[in-house]
Amino acid sequence: MxxxxxxxxxxxxxxxxxxxxxxxxxxxxxxxxxxxxxxxxxxxxxxxxxxxxxxxxxxxxxxxxxxxxxxxxTGKKAVEHVVKEKHFISDSVYQERAIFAGGCFWCMVEPFENQPGIVSVLSGYTGGTTEDPSYDQVSSGHTGHVEAVEIIFDTRVVSYRDLLALYWQITDPTDALGQFQDRGMQYRPIIFPTTNEQKVLAEKTKQAVINSGRYKRPIVTEIRPAEKFWPAENYHQAFYKKQPKRYRAIKRERRQFLAYQHLMGNIRQKMAQIKRNPS
Structure with missing residues (x-):
């Protein structure tokens, strides 16, 4: 009508x-x-x-x-701006929540969503002071929030340690002022543990990254207790499916940077090994 x-x-x-x-x-x-x-x-x-x-x-x-x-x-059916219907813990024994911030949430969904054992991934905002913030408010950098993803996962299939391992691979832990082409405090890398066990694991993996010697600059990724997670507007959800061409272009830039960073990390580790064992 x-x-x-x-x-x-x-x-x-x-x-x-x-x-x-x-x-x-x-x-x-x-x-x-x-x-x-x-x-x-x-x-x-x-x-x-x-x-x-x-x-x-x-x-x-x-x-x-x-x-x-x-x-x-235009006579088309309006899209309701609601969260995913299946984004909730349906099994408190075998399901957990994980929250990660690592730059624009458009590029943080696909890497996790395509892993076995993932129930749902939701884009949103967390870590700030403004109640129920909008995308424009967060983008201004004045709310204290970061763009993040909230993940519900099945612990029988994938562990929190597995998610952490992936997180360290797809983010730049040396950049406190944004991630890749996304600049601003709303894009800084933060791990938000939802349990004490997650906090312990996050800190252990961060120390392992520091000890690895793969990075020339200090590791600045924060670890902070999980706070209220505000779902982003519906048009931000599953962006990689809605805008595949645009997503691929953004993803390509991130992958190129990470490939170079990982290559330099491998070289750095190899050189350190040679210094320890010159013979």
Missing amino acids: EATEDEIVEQLYNLIVNPNTREWERYLLTATKNSLTDQVNFKEQLAKLEAELRPLALRNNLTPDVADFYQMI
Whole structure:
């Protein structure tokens, strides 16, 4: 069922006053609202607005409520911005939660989600002070949150130690100001243990990384007790499936950096071994 003109105008007003609407979106919505107030052709103005929003809509980069409005005016079903239905612990004996921050959460989902024993991976925000933060708020770097992933895993199939081993492989533990091309405190690497056992294992693996001699710079990855995890908007979930071409480009840059870093680490270890055993 198509939305009526009155419903569309009402949504325009709501979005203009919505604090989560970006300024660029608000500018376009206000211009459309003013034109409709001046009784300019309704369909023409709506088509113009749709064309102006389309580039970001196609890249899933509209804020959630504006994305829903776009779906409304194009006659498509709006996507509900809810968390994954299956993202909960259904077996308290054999399932645990793990929370890792390691740069943009778009690139932290696939490496874990494709491992055996993973029940669910959710993108979100944690570690800050703002209640129920939005993507734009976290991206500003002023909320104290980091982008992170919350993982529910089956301990009969995969261990927390296995997840830690993967985490150290896909992040740069020497960069406290971001990760790879993602710059800012909201991208810094942090491990958030959810149990004391996880905390002990995280600290042991961090010390092992320090002792390995693979890195020239200090290991700066933090280990902090798990805090409230706020799920990100739905359009951020499973980004690698929704935007495969864009994801592959981002992933390629990360892999190239990590490949070079791991190569240098291998050389560093080999040189240290030669110094210890010159013969």
